[in-house]
Amino acid sequence: MGETQGHGHQEGHGHAQGSKYGMVIDLDKCTGCGACMVACMAENNVPTKPDETNKLDTITWMRVFKLSNGKAFPEAETCYLPRPCMHCGGKHDAGHSPCVSVCPATATDYSYKTGIVSQIYTRCFGCRYCMGACPYKARYFNWWDPKFPADMKEYLSPDVSVRMRGIVEKCSFCFHRYQRAMDRAFYEGRELEEHEYQTACTQACPAGAITFGDLNNERHMVHKVVNDKHEGHAVLQGRKPFRLLEELDTNPKVYYLSARDWVVKAGNASLRETKPATKKPSGGHH
Amino acid sequence: MEAAYQKIVRLESQLHPEGVQRAPLWQFVLWLGFFGAVLLWGVYAMFLCWFKGLNQTNMNDYYGFALWIWADLGVIAVGGGAFFTGLLRYVIGKDPLKYIINYAVLIGFICYSSALLILAIDIGQPLRGWFIFWHANVHSMLTEVAFCLSCYFGVLCIEYIPLVLENRKLDEIPFFHHTAHNFHEVMAIFAATGAFLSFFHQGSLGGVAGVLFGRPFAYRPEFYIWPTTFFLFTWSAAACGPCFTILVTKITEAITRKKLVKDNVVELLAKIAGWMLLTYSIAKIADTLYWGFVMLPKHGLQITDFYTNASLIYTKLGGVPWILLIEILCSVIPALILVSKKGRQSKPALVVAVLLGSMCALINRWVMVLQVMAAPIMTFDQFALYFPSWQELATTILPVAYGVILISLSHRYLPVFPQERELNPV
Numbered sequence: 001m002g003e004t005q006g007h008g009h010q011e012g013h014g015h016a017q018g019s020k021y022g023m024v025i026d027l028d029k030c031t032g033c034g035a036c037m038v039a040c041m042a043e044n045n046v047p048t049k050p051d052e053t054n055k056l057d058t059i060t061w062m063r064v065f066k067l068s069n070g071k072a073f074p075e076a077e078t079c080y081l082p083r084p085c086m087h088c089g090g091k092h093d094a095g096h097s098p099c100v101s102v103c104p105a106t107a108t109d110y111s112y113k114t115g116i117v118s119q120i121y122t123r124c125f126g127c128r129y130c131m132g133a134c135p136y137k138a139r140y141f142n143w144w145d146p147k148f149p150a151d152m153k154e155y156l157s158p159d160v161s162v163r164m165r166g167i168v169e170k171c172s173f174c175f176h177r178y179q180r181a182m183d184r185a186f187y188e189g190r191e192l193e194e195h196e197y198q199t200a201c202t203q204a205c206p207a208g209a210i211t212f213g214d215l216n217n218e219r220h221m222v223h224k225v226v227n228d229k230h231e232g233h234a235v236l237q238g239r240k241p242f243r244l245l246e247e248l249d250t251n252p253k254v255y256y257l258s259a260r261d262w263v264v265k266a267g268n269a270s271l272r273e274t275k276p277a278t279k280k281p282s283g284g285h286h
Numbered sequence: 287m288e289a290a291y292q293k294i295v296r297l298e299s300q301l302h303p304e305g306v307q308r309a310p311l312w313q314f315v316l317w318l319g320f321f322g323a324v325l326l327w328g329v330y331a332m333f334l335c336w337f338k339g340l341n342q343t344n345m346n347d348y349y350g351f352a353l354w355i356w357a358d359l360g361v362i363a364v365g366g367g368a369f370f371t372g373l374l375r376y377v378i379g380k381d382p383l384k385y386i387i388n389y390a391v392l393i394g395f396i397c398y399s400s401a402l403l404i405l406a407i408d409i410g411q412p413l414r415g416w417f418i419f420w421h422a423n424v425h426s427m428l429t430e431v432a433f434c435l436s437c438y439f440g441v442l443c444i445e446y447i448p449l450v451l452e453n454r455k456l457d458e459i460p461f462f463h464h465t466a467h468n469f470h471e472v473m474a475i476f477a478a479t480g481a482f483l484s485f486f487h488q489g490s491l492g493g494v495a496g497v498l499f500g501r502p503f504a505y506r507p508e509f510y511i512w513p514t515t516f517f518l519f520t521w522s523a524a525a526c527g528p529c530f531t532i533l534v535t536k537i538t539e540a541i542t543r544k545k546l547v548k549d550n551v552v553e554l555l556a557k558i559a560g561w562m563l564l565t566y567s568i569a570k571i572a573d574t575l576y577w578g579f580v581m582l583p584k585h586g587l588q589i590t591d592f593y594t595n596a597s598l599i600y601t602k603l604g605g606v607p608w609i610l611l612i613e614i615l616c617s618v619i620p621a622l623i624l625v626s627k628k629g630r631q632s633k634p635a636l637v638v639a640v641l642l643g644s645m646c647a648l649i650n651r652w653v654m655v656l657q658v659m660a661a662p663i664m665t666f667d668q669f670a671l672y673f674p675s676w677q678e679l680a681t682t683i684l685p686v687a688y689g690v691i692l693i694s695l696s697h698r699y700l701p702v703f704p705q706e707r708e709l710n711p712v
Contacts, residue, residue, distance in 0.1 A: 056348050056349075057347055103423055126410020127428060129350075129351075133498050134500060136663075143345075166339055168410075244664060245500075245664065248585060270586020
């Protein structure tokens with residue numbers, strides 16, 4: 001992915017935006033099973049280390065955080081929060097996402113055609129400035145050479161390049177699936193259908209907690225959920241979509257749903273009444 | 287054997303500047319040997335990082351910027367004495383500073399070459415380092431840093447070359463003699479260019495943190511197109527850089543057991559540094575207050591969020607965010623000492639002041655690198671800890687050893703201190 005998808009900054013100035021792919025994650029449905037993480041790693045050829053106990057240098061494009069309301073039994077509650085790359089659009093959706101603007105070598109770009117933030121692996125020289133810029137910690141550095149067990153190499157996806165040591169990578173919203181689906185749609189001379197482009201995590205979630213689609217397309221479910229003001233909507237069920245750290249003007253494309261007040265408050269510091277709900281991210285090990 | 291050694295000593299002494307006393311050769315070789323060993327240790331760690339990758343460090347995805355970036359920003363800040371002294375001497379016309387400008391340039395040269403070396407180790411794909419110039423993103427502060435830093439290092443080389451050519455033996459060659467002379471003639475242009483470039487790269491380094499709108503600890507509002515940290519970094523480098531120049535001069539004088547620069551020269555530089563520090567500390571306090579009480583609440587945060595629920599390194603001690611307090615005190619105390627004539631003229635007070643002044647920049651850069659990374663943003667995220675590996679420590683000490691060696695060689699063979707002969711008649 002990368003250059004074929006990115007259309008540079010010029011496109012954002014004065015041009016109408018095309019698609020804007022995003023997600024809605026129902027936190028009340030998520031059971032924390034980690035299937036999304038596994039599917040993501042398998043789909044995107046994410047390498048593993050022999051010892052994965054240190055979560056500070058483990059690559060998890062999709063990471064499930066474990067949140068707690070910090071209360072004792074019987075009021076104790078847990079919430080699992082899957083966190084992919086937020087594909088931030090920045091202020092006014094102008095493509096000024098925290099990471100894209102700082103990359104000194106233009107190795108990450110914002111596509112006004114899809115709203116997806118790309119990572120150009122062969123151009124990244126590993127300065128890690130983008131990692132420092134991302135408040136969601138959705139970017140990961142390849143501290144080691146990628147190694148796969150011999151038998152496993154046969155299972156690597158041919159659509160996704162394996163990343164080398166010393167560069168940054170992150171969730172791409174399974175952009176190769178978009179390319180594949182677009183190729184077919186173009187060949188058949190029609191528009192892309194909602195079901196044709198779905199991320200691996202969306203399809204793997206057994207609880208159906210993840211909905212993916214074009215936020216700009218009125219026919220797509222994510223558009224309906226995010227823009228539907230009727231609280232009686234079948235998906236919303238009286239809940240209001242929220243995003244993580246909205247007050248920072250990062251303008252993420254990943255929305256969350258929860259009926260639990262403390263979960264919504266954990267999403268944004270400004271909503272906190274007290275200190276953070278809990279701190280220990282499980283990294284999917286729960 | 288003895289005769290051969292004496293011959294070497296005699297030949298070597300012909301390289302010394304005229305009319306000055308130097309340490310015995312065996313002593314100098316031992317001195318170089320010790321720091322050479324430290325240097326080799328650092329070089330070994332450097333090659334480990336290059337060949338095995340950054341897994342040799344203890345950096346991680348929570349600390350993508352760590353000890354090296356602090357060291358990088360730190361040496362650049364304290365190396366700011368070169369550009370600011372050059373500005374004062376050649377552009378503003380503070381003539382007495384001509385007796386310390388050589389040393390300021392040498393220290394700057396060491397600091398900036400070290401910074402470039404550290405950057406070369408710090409990037410994950412060192413062979414792609416040139417991408418920053420080739421695929422430059424003009425929106426990135428790091429691009430501005432790379433361009434200005436490289437250009438300014440070129441200027442420092444030009445400023446250092448005439449000093450090298452003034453070596454007694456090299457100076458005997460007419461071409462070198464005239465080259466050095468002509469370089470001196472046009473040095474004002476390079477000093478002005480250096481000051482211009484430094485303004486931008488020191489500022490851009492401040493901008494690197496200041497533009498991170500996803501990191502409220504570092505993020506600052508814009509003034510024109512730059513965040514306030516842009517100006518604070520330039521200001522602090524201009525204030526703390528001369529402090530470091532004076533500090534290293536005093537250390538050199540202590541080690542060589544000689545007076546190398548007259549007091550009036552040091553006091554003039556100290557006075558200017560003092561006023562720069564005083565105005566900087568006022569600006570820094572104003573910036574901190576605005577950040578803490580206006581900007582952070584706009585982002586739903588409070589200043590205390592960054593000084594609680596963390597390790598002792600950054601948290602409150604006795605109800606006070608100690609690292610913030612020390613940072614501010616390290617600018618206010620030396621400023622008050624240096625602006626007072628009595629303070630400048632007292633040797634112990636002067637040394638304390640320039641030491642604190644140098645620490646001021648180093649602590650500020652530490653906070654703007656490490657604490658920015660450490661402070662969790664998502665309310666459910668953790669406050670991770672980081673301690674550098676020996677490879678990181680060795681490669682951070684490497685520039686110190688390199689600096690000591692280059693200073694030692696320069697002092698022994700080049701006329702770095704024009705007043706040395708007058709102050710130490712043989």
